[in-house]
Amino acid sequence: MTKEISTSKWTKYRLLNRSSALSRHLPKTMWLRESSLYSFLDRYGEVIVKPTGKWGGSGVMRVRKVEGRQYELQQDTKVQTFSSKESLYAYLRSKITKNYIVQQRISLATVQHRPFDLRVMVQRKRGSSTWKLTGKLAKVAGHGYIITNVARSGGKIVTVEHALQKAGITDRRLQDILSDIDRVAMLSAKQLYPRYRWVRAMGVDIGVDKSGHVWIIEVNYKPTLSLFKRLKDRTMYRTILAYSK
Numbered sequence: 001m002t003k004e005i006s007t008s009k010w011t012k013y014r015l016l017n018r019s020s021a022l023s024r025h026l027p028k029t030m031w032l033r034e035s036s037l038y039s040f041l042d043r044y045g046e047v048i049v050k051p052t053g054k055w056g057g058s059g060v061m062r063v064r065k066v067e068g069r070q071y072e073l074q075q076d077t078k079v080q081t082f083s084s085k086e087s088l089y090a091y092l093r094s095k096i097t098k099n100y101i102v103q104q105r106i107s108l109a110t111v112q113h114r115p116f117d118l119r120v121m122v123q124r125k126r127g128s129s130t131w132k133l134t135g136k137l138a139k140v141a142g143h144g145y146i147i148t149n150v151a152r153s154g155g156k157i158v159t160v161e162h163a164l165q166k167a168g169i170t171d172r173r174l175q176d177i178l179s180d181i182d183r184v185a186m187l188s189a190k191q192l193y194p195r196y197r198w199v200r201a202m203g204v205d206i207g208v209d210k211s212g213h214v215w216i217i218e219v220n221y222k223p224t225l226s227l228f229k230r231l232k233d234r235t236m237y238r239t240i241l242a243y244s245k
Contacts, residue, residue: 008052010101012192012219019191025184025216032100034089041065041085046105051098062105062146063088076152077144106215108207109167114155116140116163117148117217119227120185120204121236123243131189133182134243135228135236138163150227157230164208173212180214181206188219196221201244 013029016022030036032049040047046064062074066081071088073080082088092100108115120136138160142153150157160181164174185204192202203223207215225244228237 007196007221008099009050009218010052010099013101015195016188016191016216016219019187022184022187022191022216025214027104027106027215027217029101029103032092032096032102036102037063037089037092038085040102040104041071044104048103048105049092049100050103051096051100053098058152059100060147061092064105074146076147106207106217107209109164109169109210111138111140111158111163111166114141114143115146115148116155116158116167118160118163118181118206118208119223120181120206121201121223121225121228121240122185122189122204123201123240125243126200126245129193131186131193132243133186134239136160136181136185137227137231137236139227157227159231167208167210169208169212177208177212177214181208184214184216188216192219201240 010031013026017026041063046062049061049063051059064072066072069084071082071085073082073088082091108117110116116138118136118138121134122131123134124131138158139148139150140155140158140163141148142155145153145155147153148155160178161174164177169177184206188204189202193199199221201223203220205217205220207217209215225240228240231237
């Protein structure tokens with residue numbers, strides 16, 4: 001098994017899905033096939049199609065049903081419409097060269113109509129098997145984008161609390177959601193660690209939907225630490241660097 005396959009989004013999804021505590025936090029996911037695309041569109045109405053081995057939002061597409069039998073595909077800010085599922089899939093096959101998955105799309109909470117997700121850093125010190133949550137932030141998508149990768153979409157970094165409050169999460173619910181985020185991130189690292197013992201830092205990307213439910217979007221083993229430099233308070237960034245030594 002190559003390293004790309006062993007660390008792919010699909011492999012990590014399957015490992016995380018073995019945990020009964022985490023499975024309810026995972027959007028339904030399958031290999032992209034004609035049958036899986038059709039069944040997911042019929043079931044969810046809107047899906048995400050993305051490569052298993054690329055990062056930074058590259059290759060991610062949103063597909064959704066629109067009026068009649070038409071389907072809409074968005075990649076970055078470009079939107080195309082197809083008259084049938086068959087023509088949609090034919091287009092996808094013409095563009096896809098590597099392994100892709102299809103995933104239930106989560107209706108992420110938004111800040112000023114822009115979706116956001118969270119990057120939660122979970123790390124362990126060299127020689128230790130004890131994981132610690134060292135920082136978290138929110139990535140808000142750029143205008144017109146479906147992906148939250150800041151470099152690709154021109155989005156912005158804000159604190160998690162700021163994003164959740166701007167999304168309309170009340171103070172009464174805020175603490176419960178923050179606790180869920182921390183719990184899910186820590187459980188994710190502990191679930192994956194036995195398979196990936198060389199990993200010392202995991203960037204757990206977590207989404208919160210409009211009802212406040214916490215979702216695992218994906219887990220990165222080479223997370224970009226510099227995102228945390230964009231926060232006004234550099235305390236988390238310094239902690240993350242200390243754990244990286």
